[in-house]
Amino acid sequence: MNFNLFAAEEQAIEQARSLGERLNAVAPECAADFEAVIEAFQRSTREQRRLVRVSDRLQAQLGAVNQELERRRQEAEIALARLREAQEAMLQAEKLASLGALVAGVAHEINTPVGIAVSCASHLSDATDRLKRANEGGGLSRGDFARYLATASDTTGLILDNCQRAAQLIAGFKQVAVDRASAERRRVNLGAYIQETLVSLQPKLRPVGHGVSVSCPADLELDSHPGVLSQILANLVMNALTHAFTEGQPGSMTILVETPDADTVRLTFADNGRGMTEEHRARVFEPFFTTRRGQGGSGLGLHIVHNLVVGALKGSIAVDSAVDRGTAFTLLFPRVTPPDEPRGGERTQPT
Amino acid sequence: MDSLNIPATGRTPGVAFDFAAGHLRLTGESYPDDVAAFFGPVFTALRAWLAEPGDDPITFDMELLYFNSSSAKALMNLFQMLEAAAKAGRPVTINWCHEENDESMRELGEDFSEDLRHVAFSLRNVPAGGIE
Numbered sequence: 374m375n376f377n378l379f380a381a382e383e384q385a386i387e388q389a390r391s392l393g394e395r396l397n398a399v400a401p402e403c404a405a406d407f408e409a410v411i412e413a414f415q416r417s418t419r420e421q422r423r424l425v426r427v428s429d430r431l432q433a434q435l436g437a438v439n440q441e442l443e444r445r446r447q448e449a450e451i452a453l454a455r456l457r458e459a460q461e462a463m464l465q466a467e468k469l470a471s472l473g474a475l476v477a478g479v480a481h482e483i484n485t486p487v488g489i490a491v492s493c494a495s496h497l498s499d500a501t502d503r504l505k506r507a508n509e510g511g512g513l514s515r516g517d518f519a520r521y522l523a524t525a526s527d528t529t530g531l532i533l534d535n536c537q538r539a540a541q542l543i544a545g546f547k548q549v550a551v552d553r554a555s556a557e558r559r560r561v562n563l564g565a566y567i568q569e570t571l572v573s574l575q576p577k578l579r580p581v582g583h584g585v586s587v588s589c590p591a592d593l594e595l596d597s598h599p600g601v602l603s604q605i606l607a608n609l610v611m612n613a614l615t616h617a618f619t620e621g622q623p624g625s626m627t628i629l630v631e632t633p634d635a636d637t638v639r640l641t642f643a644d645n646g647r648g649m650t651e652e653h654r655a656r657v658f659e660p661f662f663t664t665r666r667g668q669g670g671s672g673l674g675l676h677i678v679h680n681l682v683v684g685a686l687k688g689s690i691a692v693d694s695a696v697d698r699g700t701a702f703t704l705l706f707p708r709v710t711p712p713d714e715p716r717g718g719e720r721t722q723p724t
Numbered sequence: 725m726d727s728l729n730i731p732a733t734g735r736t737p738g739v740a741f742d743f744a745a746g747h748l749r750l751t752g753e754s755y756p757d758d759v760a761a762f763f764g765p766v767f768t769a770l771r772a773w774l775a776e777p778g779d780d781p782i783t784f785d786m787e788l789l790y791f792n793s794s795s796a797k798a799l800m801n802l803f804q805m806l807e808a809a810a811k812a813g814r815p816v817t818i819n820w821c822h823e824e825n826d827e828s829m830r831e832l833g834e835d836f837s838e839d840l841r842h843v844a845f846s847l848r849n850v851p852a853g854g855i856e
């Protein structure tokens with residue numbers, strides 16, 4: 374059972390010894406030199422044993438290092454998976470927050486026509502009461518009646534206009550909100566949809582007097598995910614309001630839609646704000662990249678835009694900017710969104 | 725004779741042979757791309773110095789943390805040169821330094837001392853990370 378790695382060497386040494394004895398008998402003058410040769414061979418064998426041990430030790434160290442490497446690789450992968458989960462969770466939270474902002478914008482916007490309708494109705498009601506009392510007291514003059522008719526005509530006109538406006542807003546918002554929450558695909562007129570989305574942003578735009586001009590072919594119809602488009606526009610507008618314009622200074626934004634060919638849409642969103650450095654421009658779509666850390670910036674707004682354009686619209690987005698020369702985002706995407714690849718549909722699932 | 729000083733790199737050891745003081749030292753890690761090219765000049769200098777007349781004591785500190793098989797063979801050759809000098813009557817001490825938790829390096833030291841009969845060989849325990 375006792376395996377000797379150096380059996381052959383030991384056997385050779387034994388043979389050399391017996392040869393040495395015979396040599397000693399016939400040529401004693403060679404004995405000392407021959408002994409030195411044997412000694413050198415023995416040392417060489419010992420060195421060989423040592424080298425094998427050194428080599429084994431190195432191999433063992435290599436094995437240990439490889440194991441450690443594998444362990445760390447696994448740790449890194451787990452950490453990466455956790456990071457991705459956290460990122461996904463933040464994206465969902467951001468999406469919900471933007472939906473919340475949309476609802477708040479809707480409520481604010483509807484408030485105006487409803488408020489006007491309420492005060493007109495109240496005014497009409499007061500006028501009607503006065504007319505009724507005058508009639509009951511028998512003091513109703515022809516002039517009173519004519520004035521009442523004028524009031525009723527004015528107020529009912531205003532009530533009707535404003536209620537229609539409110540109904541129109543609600544219809545538009547309803548669609549935007551449903552689209553935003555479901556990310557379903559359907560056919561939609563792009564120009565009209567851009568306008569509906571902008572209405573929900575009016576509360577953010579109006580106080581400072583920011584303007585958004587839209588230029589879009591009137592008959593351009595998409596078969597795509599309008600909710601995604603609406604979120605993209607909202608994020609781009611909010612990004613411009615946060616970064617492009619000096620506090621309190623009105624700025625102007627343009628949305629230009631063109632069709633380089635019948636199946637491709639090019640949407641350019643530009644502002645005339647302060648622009649950005651090349652260093653910032655290059656990193657603008659990176660998740661968590663923000664120049665407003667600690668001031669409410671999550672660094673996700675444009676990252677989400679990028680993901681939605683690339684993931685949901687199957688398009689591309691580029692940004693062009695220079696300091697003091699504004700910023701322009703150019704989106705290129707198919708007019709009819711191609712169907713999802715298998716396993717590629719995670720971004721378009723309802724939340 | 726002038727000292728021989730070669731600074732350590734990632735793959736080659738630091739050599740500090742202070743011939744005037746009789747103090748020789750190898751530090752760092754040794755797995756050179758070309759062992760002959762690295763150790764050739766080291767052996768030449770050591771051989772020339774040992775050939776000079778003199779019987780002042782020699783101390784050799786082996787402080788390598790890591791060496792490959794070729795370097796191990798070079799080390800054995802170097803030890804044999806020192807063994808020959810010790811056999812000729814010169815006092816030679818080899819200190820084999822190893823980190824205290826590096827059991828296999830200590831065992832290698834024992835192995836390497838096997839053919840040293842005239843050299844005073846000692847194993848030195850140094851704290852982990854203590855070898856510079």
